[in-house]
Each structure stands twice: as C-alpha cells, then as structure tokens.
Amino acid sequence: MRTPVVLSLVGIAFLGLPLLAPAYYVTLMLPFMAYGVVLLGLNLLFGYTGLVSFGHALFIGIGAYTGAVLTTHLGVRHMELILPAAALAAAVVAAPVGALCVRYVKIYFGMLTLAFGMVFYTFLLKFYKLTGGDEGMRMLRPDLLGSEWTTFSKTAYLIGPYYYFSLAVLVVATLLMWRIVRSPFGLCLKTIRDNPLKAESLGVSVPRYRWYAFMISAVYAAVGGALLATPTGNVDPTLAYWTHSGNIVFMVLLGGFSSFFGPLLGAFVFIFLQDTVMSVFPYWRLIFGAVLAFIVIFAPGGLMGLFARRRRPVEVSRA
Amino acid sequence: MILEARDIRKLYGAYVALDGVSLSIREGEFVSIIGPNGAGKSTLINVLTGVLQPSAGSVRFKGKDIGGIGTVALTRLGMARSFQLVQVFAELTVLETLQAAVISRLGRGARLFASLAGDRQVQAEALEIASLFGLSDKAHALARELPQGDKKLLDVASAFALRPEIILLDEPTSGVSTADKHAIMEILVGAAKRIGLRAIIQVEHDMDIVFGYSDRIIALHQGKVLADATPAQIQADARVVDMVVGRRRH
Numbered sequence: 001m002r003t004p005v006v007l008s009l010v011g012i013a014f015l016g017l018p019l020l021a022p023a024y025y026v027t028l029m030l031p032f033m034a035y036g037v038v039l040l041g042l043n044l045l046f047g048y049t050g051l052v053s054f055g056h057a058l059f060i061g062i063g064a065y066t067g068a069v070l071t072t073h074l075g076v077r078h079m080e081l082i083l084p085a086a087a088l089a090a091a092v093v094a095a096p097v098g099a100l101c102v103r104y105v106k107i108y109f110g111m112l113t114l115a116f117g118m119v120f121y122t123f124l125l126k127f128y129k130l131t132g133g134d135e136g137m138r139m140l141r142p143d144l145l146g147s148e149w150t151t152f153s154k155t156a157y158l159i160g161p162y163y164y165f166s167l168a169v170l171v172v173a174t175l176l177m178w179r180i181v182r183s184p185f186g187l188c189l190k191t192i193r194d195n196p197l198k199a200e201s202l203g204v205s206v207p208r209y210r211w212y213a214f215m216i217s218a219v220y221a222a223v224g225g226a227l228l229a230t231p232t233g234n235v236d237p238t239l240a241y242w243t244h245s246g247n248i249v250f251m252v253l254l255g256g257f258s259s260f261f262g263p264l265l266g267a268f269v270f271i272f273l274q275d276t277v278m279s280v281f282p283y284w285r286l287i288f289g290a291v292l293a294f295i296v297i298f299a300p301g302g303l304m305g306l307f308a309r310r311r312r313p314v315e316v317s318r319a
Numbered sequence: 320m321i322l323e324a325r326d327i328r329k330l331y332g333a334y335v336a337l338d339g340v341s342l343s344i345r346e347g348e349f350v351s352i353i354g355p356n357g358a359g360k361s362t363l364i365n366v367l368t369g370v371l372q373p374s375a376g377s378v379r380f381k382g383k384d385i386g387g388i389g390t391v392a393l394t395r396l397g398m399a400r401s402f403q404l405v406q407v408f409a410e411l412t413v414l415e416t417l418q419a420a421v422i423s424r425l426g427r428g429a430r431l432f433a434s435l436a437g438d439r440q441v442q443a444e445a446l447e448i449a450s451l452f453g454l455s456d457k458a459h460a461l462a463r464e465l466p467q468g469d470k471k472l473l474d475v476a477s478a479f480a481l482r483p484e485i486i487l488l489d490e491p492t493s494g495v496s497t498a499d500k501h502a503i504m505e506i507l508v509g510a511a512k513r514i515g516l517r518a519i520i521q522v523e524h525d526m527d528i529v530f531g532y533s534d535r536i537i538a539l540h541q542g543k544v545l546a547d548a549t550p551a552q553i554q555a556d557a558r559v560v561d562m563v564v565g566r567r568r569h
C-alpha cells in the first residue's frame with residue numbers, strides 16, 4: 001500500500017515541479033528523466049538477468065546521434081518519429097553485438113560490451129565527415145506533438161513542453177518495464193540470473209533470453225539517449241565513451257539494482273549530487289569514487305536497500 | 320522402449336569414462352544406476368540427457384537420436400532431470416520456481432507483456448506441484464531460506480512441473496538426513512504416479528533407497544555395465560555385491 005502512495009506523491013511532485021521550482025532545477029530533471037529511461041533498460045540486463053554491461057553508452061550514443069542526424073541532416077523534427085528511429089537504430093546494432101556478447105558472462109561479457117562501445121566511440125571520433133568528429137553534431141530543437149513551439153524561448157521550451165514530454169516517455173517506459181519484469185519473460189530472466197544451469201534444465205534457452213534482454217536494454221538506452229541530446233543541443237563522442245558507461249552502472253549501483261525503482265533513484269541522486277559537488281569541488285570524481293566504494297562495501301543494496309532495511313527491521317518468516 | 324542407449328563410449332582425451340554401455344528403459348520402470356566413484360554414472364546421465372555427445376554409440380529417446388542435442392531441446396521432447404548438488408533459484412520463491420517450469424513447458428516464456436499473476440493455468444499447475452511435494456505452506460518462501468531437504472524437494476519438484484515422460488534424478492537424496500530420505504522418495508514416487516510419469520532413472524549411492532524402490536538396477540564399474548538385473552538378482556550376484564553394493568543385503 002505504501003508504494004502506490006509514494007508513487008502518487010512523486011507523480012504529483014513531478015507534475016507540479018515546473019510551476020514551483022526554479023528553472024535551473026527543472027532543467028536538471030531533464031537528464032534525470034533521460035537517464036531514467038536508460039537505467040530501466042540497463043537494469044533489465046543487470047538486476048534481472050545478471051549481466052553487467054560496461055558499454056551501454058554505445059546505445060545512448062546511437063540514440064543521440066540518430067536524433068542529431070534526423071534533425072540536422074534529414075529534416076525530421078518530430079520527436080514522435082525520432083524516438084522510434086533511435087530505438088530501431090539501436091536494435092539493428094544490438095542484434096549482432098548482443099548475439100556475440102551474450103555467449104559470455106561475467107567479466108568477459110563486460111569487457112566485450114566495453115570493447116564494442118569503444119569501437120563506436122572511435123568511429124564517432126575519427127569519421128569526421130560523417131559524425132563531426134570531436135565537435136559532434138547539432139541536435140536541433142525537435143517538434144513535440146506536431147508543434148514547433150516557436151513562441152517558446154529555449155528555456156521555456158525545455159522546462160515546459162519538453163519536460164512534460166520527457167516525463168510522459170519516462171512514465172510509459174516505466175509502465176512497460178514494470179509489465180516486462182512481472183511477465184513470464186521477466187521470470188525466465190530471473191531464473192537465468194540466479195542459476196543458468198538450472199534454468200537450462202527447465203527448458204529456458206539461456207542465450208536466447210539473454211539476447212532478448214540485451215535488445216530491450218539497448219532500445220531503452222537509445223530512447224534515453226535521444227531524450228538526452230535535446231537539452232544540450234549537441235551530441236559528441238563522449239556520449240559513447242566508456243566513462244559514460246561507467247557512470248550509468250554507478251547510477252544503478254547507487255540506487256540499488258535489486259529494486260525496480262532503485263536505478264531511477266540512483267539517476268536522480270547522481271544528477272543532483274554531481275551538480276552540487278561540481279559547483280563546490282572541481283574534482284567531483286574523487287567524491288563519487290568514495291561514494292561508490294562506500295556503497296559496494298557497506299550498502300550493496302544501494303539507497304533502496306537502505307530504505308528497505310529501515311522499513312523491515314524484523315525479518316518476517318515468509319513460510 | 321522409451322529410452323535406449325547402444326554401445327556408448329565416452330572418452331576424455333585418453334581416459335575412457337564409458338566403454339560400450341548399453342541399456343534400455345521401458346514403460347513404467349524405476350531404474351537405478353549404481354557404481355563406485357569414477358564408474359561413469361554422472362557421465363552416463365549427462366550423455367542420456369543430451370548434455371554430452373557420446374564419442375561413439377547412440378542414445379534414442381522415443382525413437383529419436385538425442386546425442387548431444389542439449390538440455391533445452393531434450394526438455395521439450397519430454398525428458399527432465401535433477402542434479403546431484405541442489406540447484407535452486409536462490410532469490411525466487413518456491414511458487415516462482417515452479418511457475419518458471421510450467422511457463423517453460425507451456426512455451427509462454429517469451430510473453431513480454433502478459434501478466435504472470437493473471438495466468439491462472441500457470442498458477443494452478445504450480446500450486447498443484449507444490450501440493451504434491453508438500454511445499455504448499457512454503458509457496459512464498461525464498462528458495463535460499465528453505466532447509467536442505469526442502470531445497471532438494473524443490474529441485475526435483477521443478478523438474479516434475481515440466482510434466483516430463485521420463486525423469487533422471489542424480490542422487491535425489493544426497494545431502495539429506497537419513498530420516499528425510501524415505502519421506503522424499505515416497506513423495507517422489509507418489510508424484511510420479513500422479514503426473515503419469517512413464518519412467519524414472521536415478522543415480523543413487525544409498526542402497527536402502529536403491530533396493531527399496533527400484534524395479535531394475537544397472538551396476539556400472541570402470542565405465543562398463545557390470546550387471547543389469549532386478550534387485551533380487553543383484554543381491555544374489557556375489558561379484559556385484561563385492562564390487563559395487565559393498566555388503567550383502569538381507
């Protein structure tokens with residue numbers, strides 16, 4: 001009963017935020033919502049299937065560059081077209097990459113995904129004429145719901161229509177993922193996470209289901225990447241760089257990968273913590289490194305794990 | 320004949336794990352495979368369940384060659400197995416574990432947006448198996464929280480939830496207290512009758528269990544079939560008793 005109440009309050013807060021909060025903090029919510037979509041997908045792979053990808057920035061990059069190419073070079077400005085195009089582009093790349101990667105597990109899977117991410121990063125960096133090299137490419141302001149919103153300044157557009165559009169995408173992505181993890185498919189992924197040998201003995205084709213999860217997570221990452229590109233108005237190779245992949249894994253760990261909403265909380269805390277720490281201390285990665293070490297050692301369940309422990313002080317027998 | 324192996328050889332480099340093993344399993348049989356450590360029992364189970372490709376010879380299940388076809392394909396053909404070391408899904412409940420098996424059998428695993436909780440057939444079948452194995456009251460307990468005996472039961476129960484035609488049990492009572500062994504076997508045999516299992520093959524070291532439940536015993540020694548006979552005939556065979564059983568039974 002507590003979860004629906006909390007979600008309702010969070011929903012009301014999100015809807016009212018642009019009306020109440022300073023524009024600066026509203027714009028900070030945009031990357032949160034974009035990363036929220038990315039992390040929902042990443043956690044299907046990480047928390048539900050047991051595969052840690054260190055190369056998912058590859059798909060964020062694909063989503064962001066798809067948006068940039070469509071708006072800048074192809075004249076496609078409708079966000080309702082850009083998001084499916086980003087998803088499709090990611091699926092096309094993820095199909096062969098995933099088919100290869102899911103044959104391996106643990107560090108080998110992580111290193112393979114990292115390698116593919118770096119291949120794409122290098123492609124973006126070196127194929128200047130196609131990608132704009134290290135300068136990247138402009139992402140023009142996309143149309144939303146058929147309107148160009150020309151009467152809105154950039155800030156008004158971002159904290160108004162774009163904010164609510166991003167929120168709607170996040171809500172839809174969350175509802176779909178909620179359904180997926182509670183479906184027969186979601187249960188099969190959990191069996192693979194817990195015990196692949198046993199899962200196989202029950203007739204669950206482990207490589208096939210891992211590939212499905214990889215594909216879905218790539219699509220989510222690309223949609224999030226496309227959302228991420230608009231506020232900055234520019235895309236560049238750092239979107240696909242391995243440190244970016246590291247950041248999103250960090251967000252999942254921060255929030256807690258064993259909880260459905262943990263990664264969303266992780267993205268929220270990461271964005272606002274980064275903003276706060278960067279404003280007072282230039283070496284923000286130093287602080288984040290310490291936070292990561294603390295989480296791994298003292299709170300492996302992440303922030304959601306801490307809340308859960310606090311809420312359930314006495315272990316109740318489930319029998 | 321449900322399952323038939325002919326002249327199986329399995330080599331690991333120069334080491335001969337199985338050397339010309341032939342056996343056949345008929346409708347309604349409970350067959351035990353016994354033998355000392357290193358006799359080739361586990362290798363034989365892995366060959367029979369399609370995990371290992373035999374170096375020579377053939378394995379036929381319902382008339383189809385199944386050598387090395389893999390666990391998933393074999394499961395779909397109607398063969399299930401449980402493991403010597405307990406294999407459970409630590410973070411799943413008893414009910415979820417059984418649901419996973421039922422989903423797999425019904426071919427519903429790729430349903431992305433279907434509600435698991437709303438699938439009445441999956442729920443009912445999982446609960447039925449939980450009931451058969453005496454796990455109903457622990458349906459919502461996490462597998463990792465179960466006592467060892469219940470983990471073993473859950474491991475076997477999940478294989479039964481596939482409603483296979485034949486099941487191979489690798490030491491179904493290993494790691495279980497002596498007091499619980501017969502209880503597990505009674506549950507297992509009762510459940511087999513209830514779901515209409517056509518045959519059971521078990522690898523077992525506990526001779527009380529072997530002689531108490533088997534219709535036929537296959538004794539392996541150094542990768543070869545030493546004897547393939549009824550429990551009474553095995554007991555009467557001094558050579559098998561000395562080499563495999565270890566003591567005379569009365």
